[in-house]
Amino acid sequence: MKQLDKKAVWLFFLSSVFGSFVLSMMFTGWVVLIAIEGIFDGNWIITLVTWLVLIFLVLIALSFIWAKLSYHYYRYELTDLGFRKESGVIWKKYVTIPYARIQNVDINRGILARLLGLSDLHIQTAGASASISRYGMAGISAEGRLPGVSKADAEVLRDELVKRASGSLGQGV
16 A cells, blocks of 8 residues: 655644644633633733643644654555545544546645645545534545645546546446
């Protein structure tokens, strides 16, 4: 099985840091509201800043460890039966998409991915897959999403998947 591009670690890390930053800002708002109520003494600003910096540094360290683990356990391959993907650090997810079910293969490049020279490959099938993002947003996504693939690998994979999908149409599954 193949792994994602090594720069995918940074894609995972920066995405996680963004989530940690949002969480930190929510926590900061909560603490400031408590401080306005007068619960803290005169040195509350120093205490607040110290705790926020410590919490943010811990979140950054944990985000990097999580990104490395996510990268390590993300694998994919093209088998005789279909596209196969394994992912997950704690909860493992195994996906196999038969070539006959593939309807479309898209390449997406968000701003962060473009800065890193990476792409997201989205394999669309006849049945959509409901999903919940890490930020709690519900929606419909591609069953086969492959983040953090190099631009060249994404284009080769897309062409190969489309070729295999059109070759399997006559076989009937």
